[in-house]
Amino acid sequence: MKTARFAGGKKVVLEEKSTLVAGEGQVVVAVKSCGLCGSERENYLNGYIHHQGHEVAGVVTQVGPGVTNVRPGDRVVVYLTSFCGDCVYCQQGLTTMCLNYPEKVNLGWAYPGGFAEYLVTDAQNALPLAEELSFEDGVLLLDTLGTPFHGLRLARAEEAGTALVIGCGTVGLGTVLILKALGVKQVYATDLSPLRLAMARELGAVPLKVPETPVLDFVREKTEGGVDLAVEAVGSPATLVQAVKAVRFGGVVLGLGEQPDDFALTIDLEMRLKDLIMIRSWYFPVKEYFENMQLMKGGFFANKDKLVTARFPLEELQTACDLFYEGKTGGKVLINFP
Ligand SMILES: [Zn+2]
Ligand SMILES: [Zn+2]
Numbered sequence: 001m002k003t004a005r006f007a008g009g010k011k012v013v014l015e016e017k018s019t020l021v022a023g024e025g026q027v028v029v030a031v032k033s034c035g036l037c038g039s040e041r042e043n044y045l046n047g048y049i050h051h052q053g054h055e056v057a058g059v060v061t062q063v064g065p066g067v068t069n070v071r072p073g074d075r076v077v078v079y080l081t082s083f084c085g086d087c088v089y090c091q092q093g094l095t096t097m098c099l100n101y102p103e104k105v106n107l108g109w110a111y112p113g114g115f116a117e118y119l120v121t122d123a124q125n126a127l128p129l130a131e132e133l134s135f136e137d138g139v140l141l142l143d144t145l146g147t148p149f150h151g152l153r154l155a156r157a158e159e160a161g162t163a164l165v166i167g168c169g170t171v172g173l174g175t176v177l178i179l180k181a182l183g184v185k186q187v188y189a190t191d192l193s194p195l196r197l198a199m200a201r202e203l204g205a206v207p208l209k210v211p212e213t214p215v216l217d218f219v220r221e222k223t224e225g226g227v228d229l230a231v232e233a234v235g236s237p238a239t240l241v242q243a244v245k246a247v248r249f250g251g252v253v254l255g256l257g258e259q260p261d262d263f264a265l266t267i268d269l270e271m272r273l274k275d276l277i278m279i280r281s282w283y284f285p286v287k288e289y290f291e292n293m294q295l296m297k298g299g300f301f302a303n304k305d306k307l308v309t310a311r312f313p314l315e316e317l318q319t320a321c322d323l324f325y326e327g328k329t330g331g332k333v334l335i336n337f338p
Contacts, residue, residue, distance in 0.1 A: 003116035004317045006040075008047030010325070012318040017112065020120045022064035027123045029058040029078060032135035034114030036324045036333040037143055038169045042260050044325050053114030053335070054080050057129055057138030067123040076126040077138040078110055078119070080283060085124050093287025096150075115317055115335060127289055132297050136334060140174075140304055141292050143283075144332055148175040148256060149292055150284035151231070152182070155254045155277075160228035162186040164219055164246045165205065168196035170307065170332045171256055172233035173203060177303050180204035188227070190215050195330035203303055219246050226251055235259035244271050244278075255280040308332045 001020070007013045022028045035055035043052050056078040060070050070076060083090050084100035110121035129138040148171050157163070163184050165175050168191035179187045180203060189200035190208045197207040208215050220226055226248030232240050235257030243253045244265075253276055284292075295301065309331035312320040317335055324333040 001117040002314055003112050004052075004314055005112075005115075006043040006048050006052050006321075008045070010044055010321070012321055014315065014317075017116070020062075020111070020118050022062045022067070022120055024065045025067060025123055026064040026120050027060050027067060027070060027126050028062035028118055028120050029056070029076060029126060030061045030118055030337070031056055031114050031116060032058040032337050033139045034335045035139045035143065035170075036320060036335070038171070039143075039258050041325055044321050051110060051113040053116070054078075054110070055139050055142045055144075056110070056114035056119065057135040058119075058337075060126060061118065063123065069123055070126050070128070074126070075129040075131070075135070075138075077129050077142060077289070078114070078121055079125045079127050079286060079289065080142070082122065083124070083286070093285055093290075095286040096283055097285070115314060117314070117337065127286065130293055130297055133293065136308060136336075137296060137304065139334060140301075140307060140332070141289060141296060144170050144174040144307060145178065145296075145301060145304070146284040146289060146292055147171055147282075148231070148233070149178050150288055151175075151254045151256050151279060151281035152178055153288070154279050154281055155229055155231075155252045157184060157229055158182045160184050160252070162223045162227040163188070163229040163231065164215075164227045164243070165189045165200070165231045165233060166239045166243055166246075167191060167232065167234035167257055168193070168200045168330075169233060172196075172231070173199055173307055173331060175231050175233060175256070176200050176203045176205045177301060177307065181300055181302065184229075186223070188215075188219060188222075193327050193330065195327070199306070199309075199330040202306055215242065216245055224248060228252065229254065231256060233257045237263045237265060240265055244274070244276065247274070247276055249273075250275050250277075252277045252279065306331070308334055310334070311336050313337070
């Protein structure tokens with residue numbers, strides 16, 4: 001089968017690998033669509049680290065012994081994190097809280113990842129995709145919509161009248177889309193990229209170009225001393241501080257951004273007095289995948305198709321990566337398979 005691998009130094013190499021066999025409790029999935037993700041920038045720059053391509057939708061082609069939840073021919077998405085399925089949290093569908101996988105991302109979750117014609121994964125990570133939805137929809141239900149929606153549920157975003165989204169990568173854009181769909185009246189968005197800001201505007205946000213716009217002054221002036229909700233979708237200390245400063249007293253800060261390095265946050269007097277709620281979330285539980293799929297079937301994510309701005313076959317993964325990681329396109333880039 002055809003596969004692609006990040007070789008480091010921004011190079012993608014195509015490779016031929018032997019056919020996969022589903023072991024006990026596993027399934028083989030023919031990949032139909034796989035999203036490029038900002039979290040894999042490190043792989044693109046420095047070579048394969050863990051898996052590559054983790055936003056996958058496809059069709060089950062083979063099931064191993066003991067598999068009962070899916071059958072060959074089933075359309076599925078591949079859920080990222082490993083979970084036991086038995087603990088008190090898994091039983092409620094709260095799979096990201098699984099007690100038996102302290103390292104929630106089991107790095108061997110799906111071999112060799114989604115930049116391949118086929119992958120093998122634990123059967124319980126293959127979640128059904130409704131017939132009405134496309135494989136591209138399936139990919140969007142994962143990191144692009146699933147991840148921000150989990151944080152926004154924790155943040156009770158539907159109660160916000162004003163929000164600021166810092167960083168309009170695909171998670172930030174997904175955040176804008178959901179905030180507007182939830183009826184949040186005023187959504188501001190910042191990013192360094194004019195392309196991404198243009199997309200945020202299309203999704204209903206008021207774009208604030210940085211550094212030209214003094215974001216904090218602007219936001220405080222336009223709202224009652226700050227926004228109700230600030231979402232940080234960059235993963236840097238500077239933008240997290242900006243989010244804390246942008247919310248009003250009693251506001252909610254939601255941290256979604258990811259960078260490879262840990263960082264510390266300095267709490268100054270202004271922040272200390274703010275009486276704010278700070279939320280840090282990651283990915284989403286299986287339970288919410290099903291809720292989001294129902295919402296998508298009902299048309300809740302009306303602007304979802306605007307999120308995808310480029311599609312390539314596997315053979316052009318190099319071009320796709322150059323476009324995406326060099327910021328030459330504003331939205332989600334997908335690798336689609338025939
Ligand atoms: Zn991702
Ligand atoms: Zn569990």
